[in-house]
Amino acid sequence: MIKDHSDIPALDKRIPGVPAIEPIIFPKLEVLYTRRAARLEELAFQLVKEAAQNEPSSVPEDEVNAGYFSFLSGLVAAQRYILLTTPLSLADAEPIRAMLHGQNTSPDSPTLAMLEESVYWQKAFAALVAEAGAHLPAETQDALQALAAEKPSALAAQAHALLSGGYDEIDAGAAVFLWAGLSVFWAQAIALLAAGDDALHHRRSEGGACPCCGAPPSGALVLTGDREGLRYLQCSLCETRWHKVRATCSVCDETGHIDYWSFENTTAPIQAETCGDCKSYVKLFRLDRDPELEILADDLATVVLDAALEDQGFIRAALNPFSFPA
Numbered sequence: 001m002i003k004d005h006s007d008i009p010a011l012d013k014r015i016p017g018v019p020a021i022e023p024i025i026f027p028k029l030e031v032l033y034t035r036r037a038a039r040l041e042e043l044a045f046q047l048v049k050e051a052a053q054n055e056p057s058s059v060p061e062d063e064v065n066a067g068y069f070s071f072l073s074g075l076v077a078a079q080r081y082i083l084l085t086t087p088l089s090l091a092d093a094e095p096i097r098a099m100l101h102g103q104n105t106s107p108d109s110p111t112l113a114m115l116e117e118s119v120y121w122q123k124a125f126a127a128l129v130a131e132a133g134a135h136l137p138a139e140t141q142d143a144l145q146a147l148a149a150e151k152p153s154a155l156a157a158q159a160h161a162l163l164s165g166g167y168d169e170i171d172a173g174a175a176v177f178l179w180a181g182l183s184v185f186w187a188q189a190i191a192l193l194a195a196g197d198d199a200l201h202h203r204r205s206e207g208g209a210c211p212c213c214g215a216p217p218s219g220a221l222v223l224t225g226d227r228e229g230l231r232y233l234q235c236s237l238c239e240t241r242w243h244k245v246r247a248t249c250s251v252c253d254e255t256g257h258i259d260y261w262s263f264e265n266t267t268a269p270i271q272a273e274t275c276g277d278c279k280s281y282v283k284l285f286r287l288d289r290d291p292e293l294e295i296l297a298d299d300l301a302t303v304v305l306d307a308a309l310e311d312q313g314f315i316r317a318a319l320n321p322f323s324f325p326a
């Protein structure tokens, strides 16, 4: 069981009175990876169970999905292994520090040169291919290994396209590994820099992007415990969470036409929050209703909700690096 095992650090209660809302919460990265891998494995298990209960005609799809969840669990476990065995040094985090400016200014976008010179993520990518890629079909493995053997400039070009939103320029299978390598680099860098830089704890999001790295969110959490009911968006790249007032559009900041959708009742643990002003939506993962939820895993398990919202003309404002838009 993963209950009482949150990757969100406990609230600092040394200052008496009502605690101020923290603009940013940095995760306990090792716990985050452990929870995510466990949740993916649990959802894979549930899919296998459902497949066994269903009519034979519906079995193949559930089995394929279960296989993918299981593979992703292995990929996240491999990210955790990199974190534990070859942690990032402060010197390796320097290129990311150089991209951060004032508290109210968005971070710079990564350049091709920065990605080419940052060896850490390239090594992480190769390690993930060697570890998690070993369970994939031979043909896919060969393609990934060929990519891992490419010159840093070629690898950087692919990463740059991916980080700039050019998802269709990158092979879908390679994209998942590239992002996982980039993410284990960025997440450690931001956590290291935050330990020595108070300003990083007070950055504000502009236009719905992560205030620490500029990447899109994967979704939103409604927290429980000491932070009951507070809403934070979670970064798809560096895993940082930033505060956003409830019932405020995370993209355009409007509050006038916000609606909530789910297939269940109004107390569903996963809901979509739509904005009638800009037509965007994000999913809310309500840890106050189900503390076992994990954004990336549970987002992937609820793609039917996305399909229904897209049918209604809403545009997804979140990115799940396990399932890039086609």
Ligand SMILES: [Zn+2]
Residues within 6 Å of the ligand: 210, 211, 212, 213, 214, 215, 235, 236, 237, 238, 239, 240
């Ligand atoms: Zn970020």
Ligand SMILES: [Zn+2]
Residues within 6 Å of the ligand: 249, 250, 251, 252, 253, 254, 275, 276, 277, 278, 279, 280
């Ligand atoms: Zn909006």
